[in-house]
Structures are given as C-alpha cells and as structure tokens.
Amino acid sequence: xxxxxxxxxxxxxxxxxxxxxxxxxxxxxxxxxxxxxxxxxxxxxxxxxxxxxxxxxxxxxxxxxxxxxxxxxxxxxxxxxxxxxxxxxxxxxxxxxxxxxxxxxxxxxxxxxxxxxxxxxxxxxxxxxxxxxxxxxxxxxxxxxxxxxxxxxxxxxxxxxxxxxxxxxxxxxxxxxxxxxxxxxxxxxxxxxxxxxxxxxxxxxxxxxxxxxxxxxxxxxxxxxxxxxxxxxxxxxxxxxxxxxxxxxxxxxxxx
Amino acid sequence: xxxxxxxxxxxxxxxxxxxxxxxxxxxxxxxxxxxxxxxxxxxxxxxxxxxxxxxxxxxxxxxxxxxxxxxxxxxxxxxxxxxxxxxxxxxxxxxxxxxxxxxxxxxxxxxxxxxxxxxxxxxxxxxxxxxxxxxxxxxxxxxxxxxxxxxxxxxxxxxxxxxxxxxxxxxxxxxxxxxxxxxxxxxxxxxxxxxxxxxxxxxxxxxxxxxxxxxxxxxxxxxxxxxxxxxxxxxxxxxxxxxxxxxxxxxxxxxxxxxxxxxxxxxxxxxxxxxxxxxxxxxxxxxxxxxxxxxxxxxxxxxxxxxxxxxxxxxxxxxxxxxxxxxxxxxxxxxxxxxxxxxxxxxxxxx
Numbered sequence: 001x002x003x004x005x006x007x008x009x010x011x012x013x014x015x016x017x018x019x020x021x022x023x024x025x026x027x028x029x030x031x032x033x034x035x036x037x038x039x040x041x042x043x044x045x046x047x048x049x050x051x052x053x054x055x056x057x058x059x060x061x062x063x064x065x066x067x068x069x070x071x072x073x074x075x076x077x078x079x080x081x082x083x084x085x086x087x088x089x090x091x092x093x094x095x096x097x098x099x100x101x102x103x104x105x106x107x108x109x110x111x112x113x114x115x116x117x118x119x120x121x122x123x124x125x126x127x128x129x130x131x132x133x134x135x136x137x138x139x140x141x142x143x144x145x146x147x148x149x150x151x152x153x154x155x156x157x158x159x160x161x162x163x164x165x166x167x168x169x170x171x172x173x174x175x176x177x178x179x180x181x182x183x184x185x186x187x188x189x190x191x192x193x194x195x196x197x198x199x200x201x202x203x204x205x206x207x208x209x210x211x212x213x214x215x216x217x218x219x220x221x222x223x224x225x226x227x228x229x230x231x232x233x234x235x236x237x238x239x240x241x242x243x244x245x246x247x248x249x250x251x252x253x254x255x256x
Numbered sequence: 257x258x259x260x261x262x263x264x265x266x267x268x269x270x271x272x273x274x275x276x277x278x279x280x281x282x283x284x285x286x287x288x289x290x291x292x293x294x295x296x297x298x299x300x301x302x303x304x305x306x307x308x309x310x311x312x313x314x315x316x317x318x319x320x321x322x323x324x325x326x327x328x329x330x331x332x333x334x335x336x337x338x339x340x341x342x343x344x345x346x347x348x349x350x351x352x353x354x355x356x357x358x359x360x361x362x363x364x365x366x367x368x369x370x371x372x373x374x375x376x377x378x379x380x381x382x383x384x385x386x387x388x389x390x391x392x393x394x395x396x397x398x399x400x401x402x403x404x405x406x407x408x409x410x411x412x413x414x415x416x417x418x419x420x421x422x423x424x425x426x427x428x429x430x431x432x433x434x435x436x437x438x439x440x441x442x443x444x445x446x447x448x449x450x451x452x453x454x455x456x457x458x459x460x461x462x463x464x465x466x467x468x469x470x471x472x473x474x475x476x477x478x479x480x481x482x483x484x485x486x487x488x489x490x491x492x493x494x495x496x497x498x499x500x501x502x503x504x505x506x507x508x509x510x511x512x513x514x515x516x517x518x519x520x521x522x523x524x525x526x527x528x529x530x531x532x533x534x535x536x537x538x539x540x541x542x543x544x545x546x547x548x549x550x551x552x553x554x555x556x557x558x559x560x561x562x563x564x565x566x567x568x569x570x571x572x573x574x575x576x577x578x579x580x581x582x583x584x585x586x587x588x589x590x591x592x593x594x595x596x597x598x599x600x601x602x603x604x605x606x607x
Contacts, residue, residue, distance in 0.1 A: 012442035015494055015524035016552040020442050027489060039282075058281045058492040060516055065492030067281070070527045075553045143284035144490070144516030147397045151490075188397050205283075207387050207399055213283035 009034070009088040017070040017077055020063050021088045027061045027153060027181075032141055033093035035064045036218045041091035042066070053080065059217040060142045061151075064088075097139065098218035100250035103200055105133075105176050105223045106231035111199035114164075118178070118195050122158055132156045133176075133197065133223050138183050140219040148187040148205030148213040152221055155181045167193030174200050176223065201226075201234035202243065214245055222250070259328035259417035261321040261378065264363055266407045269315030269373075271468075272382050272400065275308045277390040281515045287495065288392040288400065291315075291468060291511050291534030292373055294563055295333045298429045299377035301567045302331035302355045304420075309381030310391040312407075315373045315468075318366025319407060323358035326417035330364065331355040333429065334374015339365045354424035354573065355379075372535025380416020394512060422573040429566045431532035435545035436508075437555060438498065438523035442491075446484040446520040447500075454478060455522055455544060460506065462540040468512035471536055477504035480520060490518040496525030496533065498544070508533065508542075528555035 012020040021038060024031035039059050045051050053076035058065040066084060068077040107115060107130050119126045138152035145151075155178055163179045168191060171177070175186045177194035186192055187205040204214040215221065226234070237243050273296065276289020290296040290313055297307035312319065318336060332338060332352040340350045343361035350356060350364075352374070358364055366376055384391050387400045398404030402411055435456075444452065458475045465472035478500050480486050486502040492515060493499070499507045499519040508525065509517070511534070523544065525533055536542060547555070 013439050013524070014442050014492065014521075015496055016439055016526045016549060016556070018492070018494055020491060022491075025489065056279050056281055058515060060491040061489050063489075063491040067278075067494075070556060073557065075549055078549050142490070142516065143282065144492075145284065145514055147280075147283065147285040147394075147399070149284055190396070207397075212280075212285075212388065216283070 009038075009085065011081055011085055013077075014065060016075065018065055018067045019077055019081065019084060020065045021084065022063050023088070024062045027141070029139065029153075030093065030095075031062050032059075032139075032218075033095045034091070035059050035062065036094035037091040038064045038088050039217075040094050041087055045087075051080070058142075060144070094218060097220040098216055100220045100222075101215065101248055102222050102224050102250050103202060103204075103248055104226040104230070104234060105198040105200045106226050106228060107133075107198040108228050108231070111172075111175065112197050114195040115197050118159070118161060118197070121161060124158065129159065129197070130225055132159055133178075133183070134225050136222070138221045138223075140215045140217050140221060142217050143213060143215070146186070146188050146190060147207070148215070150184055150204070150215045150221075152183045153181060155183050157181070161195060163193040164195065167191055168196075171196060172199065174203065176200060198223075199231070201231050202238055202248070214248075220250075258383070259326045259379070259415045260324045261328055261330075261358070261413050261415065262324045263319055263407050263409050263411045263413075264322050265320040265365070266409050266411070267314060267319035267366065268317040270317075270319050271313050271315075271393040271395070271406045272310055272384055272402065273313045273392045274310040274381075274390055276392050276511065277388050277394070277399070280388050281492065284515050285388060285397075285399070286394055286512055286515055288394040288468075289390065289511055290375070290392075292375075292531040294431070294531040294559065295373070295429060296375050296377075297563055298353075298425070298566065299331050299333035299375040300381075301570060302333065302353070302423050302425065303329060303377055303379050304423065305377075305379065305381065309377065310384065311375045311377040311382060313373060313375055314366060314369045317368050318374070318376065320363055320365040321358070321376075322363035323360050324412065325360055327360065327419060328358045328415060329355055329379035329418060329420060329422075330358060331377045331423075332366065332374065333377070335370040335372070335428070336374055337367055337370070339367065341365070351424070353428055355422045357419060357422070372537070378413070378415035379418060379420075383414040396512070423570050424573045425566065425570050427569070429563070431535070432558075432562075435543035436529050436533055437526045437547040437552065438496075438544050439526060439549065439552060440523050440546055441521070442524070443484075443488060443520035444522055446480050446486075446488075447478065447522055448481055451478050452522070455506075456546055458543075460542045460544070462536050462538055462542065464538045466536065466538050468510045470507050470509045470513055471533075471542075473506045473508065473542065475505070478506060478522065479504055484520070486520055487518055488520050490516045493517040493521065494524065496527070496530050497521045498523045498525070510534070526552040526555060528552065528559045531559070
C-alpha cells in the first residue's frame, strides 16, 4: 500500500508489546475525538474485566497507543490486534469536552519575558495578545514532554509563531507558553523553546496525589488574567495546600 | 527491625530503581525503572527476595556505603570488584554475585562498574516513599528516589536488617550477544529499502550523548523518503524506539525517555533486548537485526528461562563466608565457586 494514502484507523507496531492506533495524519478536533473515543471504550471494557492484557493507553493528537503486558507465554499484542482494530473502527467519537477549567494566569512582565516581543512580531499590542489568550477556549490534546505538560490546541492564528531559534536553558515552572498553534504550561523548571507569556500560581501536577495531573486529554481550558497581588495570594495558598482543585472548574459542582 | 546504610560517597551514575512507573504514560510520566531489570532481579535473588524490590543502579562509579546501627545484608550483580572496610580499618576485596552482611561500622566501597551497569540490592529493598506506585528515580521531574533526586554523600537509606545465610552465584549472569533485535516500524515506511538495508547492515557507534534517556548513535546517514520526512505528528514512544531526526543519525530511546516524540521511528528494539541495550556505553558499537514477532516472543521467553536457570544456581555459602562445599556439590555446581576459597585465608565477618 502506498504509505501516503493509508486507510484509517490502522495499527502500527511500536515494538512487540504496543500498537499505535492511528486515526489520521493532521491535528483536528474530530480526529482527536476518535482517539479519545477508543480510550473511553477501552476504559469501559477494562472496568468490566475485559482486555486484562492491556496495561495502559496513551492518547496523542491523532493516535492512541495501547500497551500490552509482556509477561505471559504468548504475544498478547498480536493476539489482540484484530479485536483492537475492530474496536477502533466501531468506538463512538468523544466529542464533548471533558472538564472545563478556568485557570488564573498573571501576565506581568516578570513572568512574561516574551510577551512584548511576540506582540510586536505579530503586529499586536501586549493587551491584544492577553485578550486573545484569555478569549480562547483551549483544548487539551495530550500530555507529554514532561509529566503533566499539556499540549493545548486552539491558539488563534494571529499568535502563531515558530519556536524560538535558541531554546532557553531554564524555563520556570508554571510558565504559560505558546508555539506554533499550541499553548502549554511547563509543570517543572526545564529547558524550553516556547514563547513565555505568563505564569499561573497553581501547580497543575501533584505527584503525591492519586490523580496527579489536573488537566487530561479532552479537557477545555480558559485562562483568566489576574494581577500580581492575587497571584501572590494564590501561589501562597497553593503552596500551603489550601486550594481545592475543583474550585477551578468552570461549572464546579456539575462537573464529573 | 530496620537497617540503615549511610552514603560515605555517592558514586556517579547511581540511582534508586525498581521496575518503574507504568500506568501513568497518558499524563506524560516516563517509565523510569531499572535499565536492566534482569540484573536487578539477579541482585534481589541473591538476597532471596522479590525480584522487583528497589535497589541501587550503578552506571559508572558505585557508592561507598556504611552500615549504621544494625547489620545489613547486601548483594551485588554486575562487573564490580568491591572492597570491604571492617570496623578496625582492615580492607579486603570481596566478590560480587553474592550476598554479604555489613556489620555496624563496616563499609562497602562498590567501586567502578567495569562493564555496562550493575545493581546493589539491600535486604528488604531500599525503603524510600512510593511516588505514583514506584520508588524509581526520575530526577528531571523530581519523582521517586531520595526526595526526587539521586543519592548524595551523607544520605541515609532504610532497608531491612538482619542476618541469614549468605548466598552466592557460581557465575555472573550473562546476556546473549549479537545484534539488537528489532521489529520494523512504526514509521519504516518513511525509509526506502536501501536505507533500511543501511540500517541493519551498518555498525552504529554510541556517541557521548548516552544516558538513561537514550543513546545517540553515529553511522551512515539514514535519509528519509521525500514527502514523508523526519517529522511526524507527535505520538507515544517506548524505550527501544529508534528515532531518526532530520540529520539521519538515529537515537535509541531509553527507560527515562519522555512519553511522546515527534520523529519518525524506523524500528523498535524488542522487549527481550532492552536489558542488554542498557549496557551500551559511549564508544560501544551496536548492530540491528530485524526479527519476526514469533522470534521476539521466543527471545522474551528465552530471557525469562535464562534468568530462572541462573537463579537456580545460587547456593548457600558457609558461615565463615566460604562456600559450603557440600551445598555446592549438592547443587551440582562447579569450579568457579570453589575457587572463591583460595583467597579467603582470613576469617570474614559474615554472620
């Protein structure tokens, strides 16, 4: 088959204990909805004791990677291939957003070393950049690069800019950043090549909790601009463990 | 009763590892864990304990540990030539591939790992808190280990305490040799047949950029097909995946690799060969060979069987630390173990 025109979904082998289920080749919400639909179908099946040989699955933009146990006497991934492809073909897309978040971010210059530069390069004022960032509903496509690092799609075309030619050796944790058509928050201090636009006082990854990542694939995120005083107050409260995650859900109480 | 060991020297390339942190890759948490879980199992087997207990992985220079308080049993699996310093200051060489007890005040200098990587297991396992189900160190995000980091001089680790018969293996566990076996894909279609041939027929030298995250290799350029290229929409990766960035020099991912990647992957090393891949060092030469899924399964079962067979060779040593000849003969073991007697004129303080 010509690799340029494959039929989706299809299975690609990622070694002898995982399949990549590929639903398409471009980053689009409908394709991602199919990725999450298969993830949900597997979760439901798992909850009923089915697919015990599946140990975990990893959503990405256009793919769901399904990992199999490599401990038994047989090739569990191969044995399950036909059934997995059938499930991928039949699973209903998951179109509804997961949880809806409204998360605070401070755009003060101290936290936003690239805000003025990005604004100028795009022919905008800093205020207009902040307006676009806070006026957009971002969709979490996947987590990776670092634990809890959310790749969020939906960045307005007016803010599209390639990564910095020279990545920074250290980006502070909790920094809000953009690159290409994506937005993200660095959960950890790390090197990074994205444009830094602000900082949230909330630690969006808590390793000591059973459910460490606040954001999951399929979630929707809206950024709410806060002043420096409010930032300090929230950062202090977060460090003291005095904040409830659920309080930052848009429709808290109603959300799952 | 708990034992405590103190790091007199932290060594280099030392980290606490168990079998890693699976189950959280959907939120971007790398597996981490022992780069060679087979040798981790060997070290634990010498202490008659579960093969997945957390131990110290040594990639370069092993630590120097002193028993503080209670006696502590330890065991080494790997190419080490450790030295024991008794409480009175007397220093003597001891063997790897056996258990021994550090009496209070005694210290063990593990020394350099002379080939690949090795493991120092402590009786009862290294007791650090579980983070997301694992004690494995992933220092880049401060997960596991000692407060999210690798050991420093002065750190103290809790483990089990105790005496007990010492056990010894008659020979080191040795991995099979030969090319790293791979399954083609997931993006082998990004390469023409001639480029694939280049991949499996060439020698690949491990560069200095080699650590638990991955091995950057040097060799002929693997050109991507026109129109498909090096970049893909980012998707999950696994340890053993062979990424080929635009410059055409492959990177084999390791146990600390991030969970997603955006480069085409020409092939993926099979699970059975990941433990021996972990022993590659800068300057090592690797080759790759494509295998079928059936061969991959056979290789995995063969590795499990060879570990089981090796574990059965482990025998009890005498209370003086000398192998008990009767036990050895009963176990049908041979010369390598008996030879250990020749350099034991002194009485060792094994319990």
